[in-house]
Amino acid sequence: MGLFSAKKKIFVSSVVYNLAGSEDDRVDFLQSTVASSVILDNKKSLGEDLTRTYLKGPAMDLRAFGRWARTSRYLDLIGQVSGTLQTGNSLNEGELIKYLPKEPGEFVSLQNSEIGIADYTYWTAKYVAEKHPTLIMTDWVSDFNEATNTIRIQFASGAIEDFKPDNYDPANKYLYATYITQKTVAKNPPPTDPKENPNTIVFSNTKVFIYALGSGNVALDRMFDLPTTFGTFFPFIPMRFDNKFLSDTYLPYIYNGSKKALKKATNGKYDDVIANIADNPSLGDIDYAYVVFGVSLNVKENACRRYLYEFFQEAMLGYDMSGANFRQWRTDWRKAEVAFKSWMTWRDNPSAMPEPQRLPYPQPPDYNVRVQSPALHYDMQINWSGMEETVGSGLKKPGAKAGELWFEIVGSDTYDQGVYNESEGIFFNAYQMDHVRLNWQIDDKRWRSIDIYGLSHNNMIYGGKSVTIQAIEALQDNDESGFIIPLHEDIYRKMPLKEATQMSTACAFLVFNCYKVVKQKWYQSGWFKIILIVAVIVITVYTGGFGAESIGLLGTNASVGAALGFAGTAAIVAGVVANAVAAMVLMKIISTASSAIFGDQVGAIVSVVATIVAMQVASSYMSTTPVSANLGNMASAENIMKLSVAAGKGYSEYLTAGTQSIMSQNQALLASINQQAEELNKLTSMNLGSANNLFNPIALTDTGQPVVIETLDSFLTRTTMVGSDVASLSMDMITNFADLTLSTRLNI
Numbered sequence: 001m002g003l004f005s006a007k008k009k010i011f012v013s014s015v016v017y018n019l020a021g022s023e024d025d026r027v028d029f030l031q032s033t034v035a036s037s038v039i040l041d042n043k044k045s046l047g048e049d050l051t052r053t054y055l056k057g058p059a060m061d062l063r064a065f066g067r068w069a070r071t072s073r074y075l076d077l078i079g080q081v082s083g084t085l086q087t088g089n090s091l092n093e094g095e096l097i098k099y100l101p102k103e104p105g106e107f108v109s110l111q112n113s114e115i116g117i118a119d120y121t122y123w124t125a126k127y128v129a130e131k132h133p134t135l136i137m138t139d140w141v142s143d144f145n146e147a148t149n150t151i152r153i154q155f156a157s158g159a160i161e162d163f164k165p166d167n168y169d170p171a172n173k174y175l176y177a178t179y180i181t182q183k184t185v186a187k188n189p190p191p192t193d194p195k196e197n198p199n200t201i202v203f204s205n206t207k208v209f210i211y212a213l214g215s216g217n218v219a220l221d222r223m224f225d226l227p228t229t230f231g232t233f234f235p236f237i238p239m240r241f242d243n244k245f246l247s248d249t250y251l252p253y254i255y256n257g258s259k260k261a262l263k264k265a266t267n268g269k270y271d272d273v274i275a276n277i278a279d280n281p282s283l284g285d286i287d288y289a290y291v292v293f294g295v296s297l298n299v300k301e302n303a304c305r306r307y308l309y310e311f312f313q314e315a316m317l318g319y320d321m322s323g324a325n326f327r328q329w330r331t332d333w334r335k336a337e338v339a340f341k342s343w344m345t346w347r348d349n350p351s352a353m354p355e356p357q358r359l360p361y362p363q364p365p366d367y368n369v370r371v372q373s374p375a376l377h378y379d380m381q382i383n384w385s386g387m388e389e390t391v392g393s394g395l396k397k398p399g400a401k402a403g404e405l406w407f408e409i410v411g412s413d414t415y416d417q418g419v420y421n422e423s424e425g426i427f428f429n430a431y432q433m434d435h436v437r438l439n440w441q442i443d444d445k446r447w448r449s450i451d452i453y454g455l456s457h458n459n460m461i462y463g464g465k466s467v468t469i470q471a472i473e474a475l476q477d478n479d480e481s482g483f484i485i486p487l488h489e490d491i492y493r494k495m496p497l498k499e500a501t502q503m504s505t506a507c508a509f510l511v512f513n514c515y516k517v518v519k520q521k522w523y524q525s526g527w528f529k530i531i532l533i534v535a536v537i538v539i540t541v542y543t544g545g546f547g548a549e550s551i552g553l554l555g556t557n558a559s560v561g562a563a564l565g566f567a568g569t570a571a572i573v574a575g576v577v578a579n580a581v582a583a584m585v586l587m588k589i590i591s592t593a594s595s596a597i598f599g600d601q602v603g604a605i606v607s608v609v610a611t612i613v614a615m616q617v618a619s620s621y622m623s624t625t626p627v628s629a630n631l632g633n634m635a636s637a638e639n640i641m642k643l644s645v646a647a648g649k650g651y652s653e654y655l656t657a658g659t660q661s662i663m664s665q666n667q668a669l670l671a672s673i674n675q676q677a678e679e680l681n682k683l684t685s686m687n688l689g690s691a692n693n694l695f696n697p698i699a700l701t702d703t704g705q706p707v708v709i710e711t712l713d714s715f716l717t718r719t720t721m722v723g724s725d726v727a728s729l730s731m732d733m734i735t736n737f738a739d740l741t742l743s744t745r746l747n748i
Contacts, residue, residue: 013285013467013513013514014459014461014467014482014511014512014513014514015482015511015512015514016292016296016480016481016482016484016509016510016511016512017509017510017512018296018480018506018508018509019266019291019508019509019510020505020506020508023299023300023301023480023506026301026505026506027505028502029053029057029501029502029505030050030498030502033049033050033053034046034050036049037049037050054497054498054501057501057504058501058504058505059497059500059501059503059504061264061265061267061504062234062265062293062492062500062504062507063489063492063493064264065234065261065264065265066232066234066489066492068264069234069235069261070232072257072260074235074257074260074261075232075235077253077254077257078235078236078238078254078257078258078373078375078376078378079373079374079375079376080233080235080236080371080372080373080378081372081373081374082229082230082231082232083229083230083231083232083233083369083370083371083486083488084227084228084229084230084369084370085227085228085229085230085315085367085368085369086225086227086366086367086368086369086370090222090223090225091113091114091115091175091223091363092223093110093113093360093362093363094360095219095223096110096113096175096177096220096223097110097179097360098219099211099217099219099220100177100179100207100209101207101209102181103181103183105183105184106181106182106183106204107181107182107183108179108180108181109179109180109181109182109358109420110177110179110360111178111179111180111206111361111417111419111420112177112178112361112417112419112429113175113176113177113178113360113363114175114176114363114366115173115174115175115176115223115224115363115366116173116174116176116366117173117174117381117458117460118168118169118170118171118172118173118174119174119176120142120144120151120165120168121142122174122176122208122210123151123165123166123168123210124140124142124151124153125178125208126208126209126210127151127153127163127165128140128153129205129206129207129208131161132155133205133206134205135155135156136205136206137206138155138156139156140153140154140155140156141153141154142154144465146170149164149165149168150162150163150164151163151164151165167210167212167215169212170374170460171374172212172213172214173212173213173224174210174211174212174213175209175210175211175213175220175223175224176208176209176210177208177209178206178207178208178209179206179207179209180203180204180205180206180207180420181203181204181207182201182202182203182204183201183202184199184200184201185199185200185201185202186198186199186200187199187200197351203420227370230315230369230488231488231489231490231491232488232489232490233371233486233487233488233489234293234294234486234487234488234489234492235261235293236290236291236292236293236373236378236511237258237261237262237265237290237291238254238258238288238289238290238376238378239258239270239273239274239277239289239290239291239510240274240277240286240287240288240289241288241376241377242287242288242377243284243286243287245274245277245278246258246274254376258270259271262291265291265293265508266291266508277289285514286512286513286514287461287513287514288377288378288461288511288512288513289510289511289512289513290378290510290511290513291508291509291510291511292380292484292486292508292509292510292511293486293487293507293508293509294484294485294486294487294507294509295307295308295484295485295487295503295507296474296480296481296482296483296484296485296509297407297457297471297474297475297481297483297484297485298407298474298475298476298477298480298481298483299480299506301502301503301506302403302404302405303498303499303500303502303503304503304506304507305405305406305407305438306405306440306495306499306503307485307487307491307492307495307499307503307507308405308438308485309405309438309440309448309450310491310494310495311485311488311491312387312438312450312452313389313450314488314491315367315369315387316387316389316450323386323387323388323451323453325365325386326364326365326385326386326387326388326453327386329362329363329364329365329385329386332359332362333361333362333364333415335359336358336359336360336361336362337361337415337416337417337418339356339357339358339359340358340359340418341418342356343355343356343357343358344418344426347420347426361417361418364385364386364433364454365385365386366383366385367383367384367385367386367387368381368382368383368384369381369382369486370382371486372460377460377461379459379460380457380458380459380460380484380486381457381458381460382455382456382457382458382485382486383454383455383456383457383458384452384453384454384455384456385433385453385454386451386452386453386454387450387451387452387453388450388451389448389449389450389451390448390449390451391446391447391448391449392446392447392448392449393445393446393447394445394447395441395444395447396439396441396447396449397439397441400441400447401441402441402442402443402444403441403442403443404440404441405438405439405440405441406438406439407436407437407438407439407475408436408437408439409435409436409472409475409476410435410436410437410451411435412432412433412434412435412472413432413433413435414430414431414432414433415430415431415432415433416428416429416430416431417429417430417431432470433453433454434453434454434455434456434470434471434472435451435452435453436451436452436455436471436472436475437449437450437451437452438450438452452471455470455471456468456469456470456471457469457474457482457483457484459482459511459513461513467482467513469481469482469483471483482511484509484511487507
């Protein structure tokens with residue numbers, strides 16, 4: 001919270017894009033797996049399908065990628081060091097004052113101090129304070145040229161000056177202090193009134209002190225809290241470095257390793273991704289591009305929020321879990337604030353009382369988790385000042401569901417730091433500290449919450465330039481925020497497989513770091529409208545794993561989808577799953593019901609018509625062919641044979657709940673079915689078991705017990721449909737085509 005950092009720092013641009021596409025279009029892994037298992041005829045029970053897809057699904061692949069990165073030494077190749085946890089510095093301001101430069105007879109008044117990363121704006125402030133002391137509080141700005149190690153200052157007047165900072169090391173940590181000195185001197189000329197005080201105080205302008213860790217002062221070095229190891233984070237995958245793409249001729253070893261890494265993590269094609277990024281007209285603005293694994297702070301997906309809770313909880317363990325350090329800092333800050341206001345009163349009338357003591361404003365606790373690769377300019381840091389966890393019974397909020405997690409914005413506290421400068425007088429720096437809360441309704445009787453103070457994300461790009469995002473800013477963002485909590489290997493492994501699998505479908509981001517602010521989100525301009533990493537649930541169910549062929553995904557640029565999509569032979573994604581699958585499941589329910597209600601002949605015709613219509617609608621969703629054109633194939637015996645086995649494998653409350661939007665459009669049909677529901681229940685109980693004992697897919701994940709689904713042979717034996725029946729149905733559909741398609745009645 002430096003005196004100049006908030007006012008003078010120049011931020012660059014960082015744009016993130018989730019490789020799973022828009023949150024609103026993502027597929028629920030469990031729902032899609034159950035739907036695909038019901039629809040596809042793979043001669044497996046639903047229990048077998050669920051077990052196989054989870055054990056061979058994307059979560060297991062992601063875990064394997066983490067192991068590969070360690071054992072193959074890919075982490076060493078890209079220079080990513082182990083994650084570190086900073087547990088708070090021990091900045092003793094009373095001790096610090098002893099080492100601040102001053103002249104004999106001067107008294108030091110500390111304004112502010114902090115320990116942090118290399119921030120070139122402090123070197124700028126020090127230069128201005130020494131060379132142009134009267135301009136220190138004016139609106140100057142500065143920039144740093146890493147190549148020449150030069151800082152350029154532009155003053156409010158438009159004047160420009162360049163200088164080289166001494167002992168500036170972007171990889172080191174520093175102690176910064178701003179202060180003024182004061183001393184007592186004799187008045188000149190002396191006062192004529194003997195009762196008047198012959199002495200006066202002359203205050204200095206603001207001075208800046210910078211100390212680098214390890215520079216030889218043992219007392220100051222002790223104030224730095226050395227970071228501890230915080231385990232292994234999933235590696236980033238560099239794509240573009242210093243305004244150039246990695247290639248066979250530019251950083252070839254890293255290029256070859258990164259190609260393997262992307263293949264391991266996403267089954268994506270590295271060169272195809274680069275080719276599509278290169279097509280962007282704003283390419284010149286992209287100086288660094290990485291694939292980063294993590295979770296955005298404002299993510300909507302509940303499984304991802306579960307990871308956030310596990311991450312923050314792990315970071316707290318053993319490090320001030322009660323929040324006592326933060327509460328003590330807040331108390332000390334208020335004391336310093338009161339002392340400064342008392343000093344202000346004295347300064348307005350110094351003869352009224354002795355000068356009161358000014359207490360130094362304490363530095364807030366500084367906790368952070370940092371993941372970095374100095375060689376490749378990758379440096380992301382999560383900072384906070386305090387956390388505390390609370391537990392309770394009952395519901396945390398009205399209507400809270402078991403397993404639900406949600407953020408709430410508690411508010412932003414303001415801390416006013418009084419500063420005195422001889423040329424500017426007295427003024428206050430307002431410091432904002434966000435307060436957010438992450439809640440977890442464990443079940444209907446228990447909840448937990450973590451309060452987090454001062455949470456922020458810092459993306460160091462190069463040469464002291466960074467993008468900082470505060471927690472409230474991230475949570476209020478309409479898009480997925482660049483506030484990314486990195487994916488920690490051990491924490492991810494501890495998550496339940498169901499949540500870990502769902503999370504794995506949306507935890508990879510492309511991060512573009514740019515030198516200048518890009519106002520337009522150019523990645524939405526057509527070249528990169530959709531990239532879906534995981535949506536091919538149908539293929540996983542059907543084949544028991546991902547195949548070897550690349551697939552193209554929906555969108556304006558299919559090659560990007562093929563580059564980053566999982567392999568297989570076909571894909572049902574996003575809106576197709578939401579529309580076609582729901583329609584198909586609904587029509588299967590109708591087809592079974594119609595046969596039971598209306599008898600074999602009429603019921604079979606209704607069943608086939610309904611099922612074929614569903615297939616034609618689904619086909620139209622996945623192609624440019626209109627529904628009307630596909631209806632011409634309805635009467636073929638081949639289609640009847642294919643679709644006659646559509647009913648039978650799953651009756652699920654879980655699935656029927658997902659088809660409400662379709663069912664609402666078929667009120668006439670459902671009203672007719674509901675009138676005969678009692679008869680349907682009796683027939684269902686006779687043929688398939690009790691209608692009150694429908695299959696619940698959630699039970700599988702809770703118990704692990706498979707459910708025996710009716711086999712194809714059993715279905716054909718029970719229905720006894722033969723070739724003559726199929727031929728008869730085909731002819732009936734041709735003869736009665738108009739009546740069947742135009743009638744709104746089932747009992748024709």
